[in-house]
Amino acid sequence: MCGSTRMETEYLKKCFGNCLSRALADVAKVRPSDPIEYLAHWLYHYRKIAKVKEEESQAKILLQEEYGNSLKETEMTEMLKQEECQIQQKSEKSHKVGRGTQQRAATDICS
Numbered sequence: 001m002c003g004s005t006r007m008e009t010e011y012l013k014k015c016f017g018n019c020l021s022r023a024l025a026d027v028a029k030v031r032p033s034d035p036i037e038y039l040a041h042w043l044y045h046y047r048k049i050a051k052v053k054e055e056e057s058q059a060k061i062l063l064q065e066e067y068g069n070s071l072k073e074t075e076m077t078e079m080l081k082q083e084e085c086q087i088q089q090k091s092e093k094s095h096k097v098g099r100g101t102q103q104r105a106a107t108d109i110c111s
Helices: 003-016 019-030 035-095 099-110
Strands: none
Touching: 003 019, 019 035
């Protein structure tokens, strides 16, 4: 194989992968009256499905990232609530003024 033929082969492999060989195998199996038109439709349909699969894959990745971010945000919110509760309890212990009102407020926050 000469250098340019090898480069062309690599280019075709890169662009078509095994899709072209599958398409040609299907043409040979079906034996349509217009194999060129059949092949064109087959490739068009293949590409359309490949695009949909790629979009679905990207959407799934995005959803996974958003879910991870949501979990982190929920954890942070919970940590902040706990911190707020601890601050409230320390404040109650140090002031001991209006104890009944402050205890009810701390109980509401810490629940």
